Amino acid sequence: MLSTSFTGELIGTAVLILLGNGVVANNLLSYSKGQNSGWMTITTGWAFAVTIGIFVSTAFGSPDAHLNPAITVGLAFRSGDFSRLSTYIPAQLLGAFVGSVLVWVQYIPHWSRTPDAETKLACFSTSPAIRHNGANFVSEALATAVLVIGASAIGSKAVGTLPPGLGPFLVGGLVWGIGLSLGGSTGYAINPVRDLGPRLAHALLPIAGKGGSQWGYAWIPTIAPLVGAILAGLLLKGFGI
Numbered sequence: 001m002l003s004t005s006f007t008g009e010l011i012g013t014a015v016l017i018l019l020g021n022g023v024v025a026n027n028l029l030s031y032s033k034g035q036n037s038g039w040m041t042i043t044t045g046w047a048f049a050v051t052i053g054i055f056v057s058t059a060f061g062s063p064d065a066h067l068n069p070a071i072t073v074g075l076a077f078r079s080g081d082f083s084r085l086s087t088y089i090p091a092q093l094l095g096a097f098v099g100s101v102l103v104w105v106q107y108i109p110h111w112s113r114t115p116d117a118e119t120k121l122a123c124f125s126t127s128p129a130i131r132h133n134g135a136n137f138v139s140e141a142l143a144t145a146v147l148v149i150g151a152s153a154i155g156s157k158a159v160g161t162l163p164p165g166l167g168p169f170l171v172g173g174l175v176w177g178i179g180l181s182l183g184g185s186t187g188y189a190i191n192p193v194r195d196l197g198p199r200l201a202h203a204l205l206p207i208a209g210k211g212g213s214q215w216g217y218a219w220i221p222t223i224a225p226l227v228g229a230i231l232a233g234l235l236l237k238g239f240g241i
Helices: 005-028 039-059 069-079 085-106 117-122 133-154 166-182 192-204 215-239
Strands: none
Touching: 005 039, 005 085, 005 117, 005 192, 039 166, 069 085, 069 133, 069 192, 069 215, 085 192, 133 166, 133 215, 192 215
16 A cells, blocks of 8 residues: 555554553553553653654655644644645544544453443543533633644744654644643543544444443534634734744
């Protein structure tokens, strides 16, 4: 198979979700050796998931390694070039689904030994600490805006040319900071497919003892990041960044 933008975004996003939701499963599922290791472990795991996902996506053919429709959409509004959306977003969604299936496979014996259905769902999709649709929407939009602005600043001309290979670590550090500072309200999806793809997998997979997939909340981590990304993209365009 030839390396293309589609394969790069698909495989990179799959790795992102495998490692990201993998650290959540490691922390939450019963009898995992990482059980109850805490929020610092989760945020750190997600930071490295982003870093490695970017490297993998680049190696498999994506020149941008977005892994996230919010990044793709936000940068499209910044540049006025929307040509990547039709290729990147389907690849990212499929990759997120595949990554979640792999998390399920990795922890196969643990699902039946974990009694709480919501704990199992948390290994796939996000949920708010306090359910308040307006506040949850703002939280996701704001955190995503920080992601788009921060990632754009890292790659901006004002910062200068970065040494090869440094950029993915800096973006991973950005995601780490967002998780530590802003992630406690909603679980910081900051990526529509990070929530939607795994939630679809949860709904379709034969997970032992699973409950509902909570589709009533799903629109927030899907739509709010796009709104935050668009606003961030327009802000960046206004400042010429």
